[in-house]
Amino acid sequence: MAQNYYQIFGIDKDATQEEVKQAYRKLAHKCHPDKQGGSDQKMKEVNFIYAILSDSYKRKSYNETLGAKEYFDNFDWDYQPQKSWVNIYCDELEIVDSTGAKTKVKTGQDIYYPVEIDKSVITWKYKSKEFFNVYVKKIFDPQKKDSFASVLEYDLKKEPFCLVHFGEQDLIIYKEDFQSFWLSEESYKKIDLRKGRITAFFVIVFLVFGIYYLFATHKLTSEQRKEINNSEISTGLGISQEYKDFLKEEYGATDGEINYIATDKYATCSKETTKTTESVEVRNAPDIYALVNSELPKDTEVQILLYFEDHDAYKIKSDKIMGWVPARFLDKPICDTSQ
16 A cells, blocks of 8 residues: 555654654664564665755645645556556656756666665764665656646646655655655666775775875884895705705795794704683784784683794684794693704
8 A cells, every 4th residue: 555754754744853753763764674574675665764854945835736646657648548647657757866966767767765864983983975776667747747747647836857665555756755855776876886986986095095104103124125135035045855845835934934943043842732712813923913813712712823922922723724823822832942
């Protein structure tokens, strides 16, 4: 059964703004995707209606459309010559949308309505703009507008623009409302593309700033630079390929770790086992700025592979997880190098 927005919200046409808000909260709670029977689409419909009824100007504009006979079109007018009805539709129409852009709207396309949603992250509250879209079923031909009132059986105050599918019913969007509030599919795609470029820009800025911050605040010491440029390190101090392969196979050692093993920075351990004393992040290098590979819960049994005395950190292995953890997270770790 077709319903207007007030009927969907379960309130009277003369309801106060407080009553509108209460009805919205009740429906939003019921239609939320996390609730049984709720969904993203239902939530979008509720937000769309609230965006109109909570705004006095938009609500007045909507009220002017009430009273029209609920209109459902399940007939092909061109093939109903015995009917007295008039074909008042066209396939496409050039029109100006709410962005001021002149565009063509065609049957089968979507049109979009911007909706501001109240959101929050912990204690920070903010508004997020989303777009509610509906499917265009029919477009009213302005050259036949003299027949609109008789076909719709209503003394129209506004000029119908298109018939769309909304929820479980059809809805007439009027020309004046479309030009004030709605976006064409073409305009929406431009906004969506612009939003994507802005997001990409901020991601790039964030990454550049992050890299700059790391280099600016964690500069290499002269000793570290000397070690990096030391040709002996880059060649592994003459370590045989056989031993390199052994370290990679038995200790999961990277080329960088092999270099540090060669210079006695890292000690190879006899794979003693111990347990984690609490939940700990496993990183790909023995410092706090390394990338996190995984996380191990408390009391996880691990094998000790390598030890880095300068940072008091151990490279450990647990099933398929391998990486570095600080010594303080391990239960009496031992690195026996007499292997």
